[in-house]
Every structure is written in structure tokens, then in C-alpha cells.
Amino acid sequence: MKRTLKLAIAFATLAGLAGSVASANEGPRRSHGPGGLNFERADADDSGDVTFDEFAALMNNRIDFAEGDADSDGKLTVGEIAAEMERQRHMRRAERMVERYDIDGDGSLTLDEIQTNQREVFALMDRNNDGVIEEGEIPRRERRDRRRGR
Numbered sequence: 164m165k166r167t168l169k170l171a172i173a174f175a176t177l178a179g180l181a182g183s184v185a186s187a188n189e190g191p192r193r194s195h196g197p198g199g200l201n202f203e204r205a206d207a208d209d210s211g212d213v214t215f216d217e218f219a220a221l222m223n224n225r226i227d228f229a230e231g232d233a234d235s236d237g238k239l240t241v242g243e244i245a246a247e248m249e250r251q252r253h254m255r256r257a258e259r260m261v262e263r264y265d266i267d268g269d270g271s272l273t274l275d276e277i278q279t280n281q282r283e284v285f286a287l288m289d290r291n292n293d294g295v296i297e298e299g300e301i302p303r304r305e306r307r308d309r310r311r312g313r
Contacts, residue, residue, distance in 0.1 A: 231247035
């Protein structure tokens with residue numbers, strides 16, 4: 164079996180395991196009520212009901228008012244809300260990257276860990292193992308997107 168095929172299978176297996184672990188850690192999918200309320204998540208004390216304090220705590224986790232109020236005027240503008248949402252989205256993506264590629268489990272990425280990942284991805288793309296990626300080795304969709312300027 165070619166080295167790239169072995170690496171592809173290993174990478175796919177690893178990705179599948181990571182997805183399974185993430186799903187298992189999240190637990191079963193929860194039902195959402197009006198306004199997208201996740202009842203089990205909102206019921207922080209597992210009492211079977213949601214108090215206003217539990218509801219407010221859940222909603223406050225969506226947008227951190229103090230973090231979002233960039234000019235500290237006690238108001239959140241559309242721009243401030245959008246900026247806070249974008250910041251949170253980037254934080255989640257960064258956390259997932261560290262979780263996925265942090266080889267030694269110290270909660271941060273070293274240059275070596277990043278380059279190890281880059282080598283693995285490069286090896287998967289270099290289908291004929293000649294040390295270079297030619298246009299024919301790039302998946303068709305990526306070539307089409309590149310031509311369209313995406």
C-alpha cells in the first residue's frame with residue numbers, strides 16, 4: 164500500500180476518532196424550545212425547571228456584555244455585538260485547533276506541532292510522493308475555487 168494512502172487512512176481514522184470523542188463529550192443532542200432554548204443546558208441545577216437566573220446566565224454566555232461594550236458606554240451597538248460574536252467564533256476555532264493539533268497536551272501549539280500537521284497534510288496532497296504538489300494533485304474543487312478567485 165502506498166505511503167500516502169496509508170497516511171490518508173490514518174488521518175481519516177484520527178479525524179473520525181476526534182469527532183467521536185467530541186460528540187461523546189457533548190452528550191446526547193438536546194431539545195430546543197422557543198427562542199432556541201436548550202432546556203437541559205439552561206436547567207443548571209437539574210431541578211426540572213428553569214429559573215430566570217438560570218435563563219439569564221445561559222443568555223449572558225452568548226454575549227459577554229462587559230467584553231462586548233468596547234467603548235464602555237453601557238450600551239451594545241450592532242457593531243459591538245457583531246465584533247463580540249466574531250471574537251467568540253474565532254476563540255472557538257482557535258480552541259479546536261489547539262485541541263486537535265496539540266501533540267503534547269500542554270494547551271498550546273509549538274512551531275514543531277504546527278509543522279508536523281503541515282507535513283501530514285502536504286504528504287496527503289503529494290499523491291505521487293515526489294516532494295512537490297502539482298496542479299493535478301490538488302482536489303478538483305480547490306482548483307475550481309482558486310480559478311474563481313476564492
